[in-house]
Amino acid sequence: MAKRSTLALVAAGVGSAAVAGYGLSIGRDLWKTTKRSSAVILVAVALFGAVALPVVGGRALVRGHDRGPIASLLVTFVGSICLILLGFGLAFCLLGYLTYDETLPNAGLHATALVCAAITAAFVAIGLMWGAAQRSSRLRTFAVSKANQEFLDSIGFKETGGEDITHYDPSGQALRLLEHHKDRLVFMAVGRRGKRAFIDLDEVGRMTVYTGIG
Template sequence: MAKRSTLALVAAGVGSAAVAGYGLSIGRDLWKTTKRSQGVIIVAIALFGAVALPVVGGRGLVRGHDRGPIAGLLITFVGSVCLILVGFGLAFCLLGYLTYDETLPNAGLHATALVCAAITGAFAAIGMMWGAVQRPSRLRTFAVSKANQQFLDNIGFKETGGEDITHYDPSGQALRLLEHHKDRLVFMAVGRRGKRAFIDLDAAGQMTGYSGIS
């Protein structure tokens, strides 16, 4: 069950012209500095990608996901493998650029490819180990979430996505979620002064019962 939230962006207009002018000045100075350091920036980005992408891809392969078969194939497998391959490509370009030897072009590229494959594989393995550590907890969370959604559907508990009225209980009573404790969710009965309702939770956070209005 997806968590609903509302994001708001607020802009202040006081002194906007002065702020804009100052910002443009800073932007021009930053752009000049960036142009002088493009080579260093590109190398830094490539190095970061060569390390991070295989780790993220390896982790994504094994950490467990709440996806259907098609999304699992396209996002979990194909997407993760693509991240690893892009990481390999960045490593190959970076290392090849730094070590290229015009006298031995083919041998140099072959050696570079082997080194990059080993490096990428090592980082992907780190990601897979990271994902393996996360997997049991994530799978338990997904299982509890599915069980909770099934519980809510079975008793006819509906979510509104609003703030004043967040839910309707099986009798149609409007509720507002007040508190979330380890053993229960507490709701206020909207329009009924001092009345509360509770959903009981077990130690894993799975819903076990609805109290009704009391």
């Protein structure tokens, strides 16, 4: 049989065994190629981690989170520090592998550690600046979200998690969320043709008034 693409074989109705054999052949060729390039792949992964992990860790330290004290300590602080240290470790392994000198092993490793520490600190600084730029808007969003939940709880507005009926208002009326505008949320009163209910929003998205069915 002349060589065909897998899709062509399936579309033509060729037996599954032939298709599977063709797929295994592709897999073997891919594995051989990957095996030959494994060193390049490992270097690329280490380089990406050495750059990305300190940036992500630095950003997470300062960007603001909606977490309690324990989660802030374990996830925000400890987790971020672990990402930064892991990035440093990858940079150290990568640079050490590329520059290792058997004649000066200790001095070479010491110099490598200093260079990697400086590189990691630079990427952490980028992450810190990135996180600081996001902090105010994130904290404002968290505060508005918390205020909105308190508003809903205070009036007895309940969410169902469904699609046909998404909410129940304080009177027990079934509602379906239809639209989200800048100044209001629009609900359809389920079972009451043409009737709508609204939650008014202020300029930052904070809920202010539930109008009821109108």
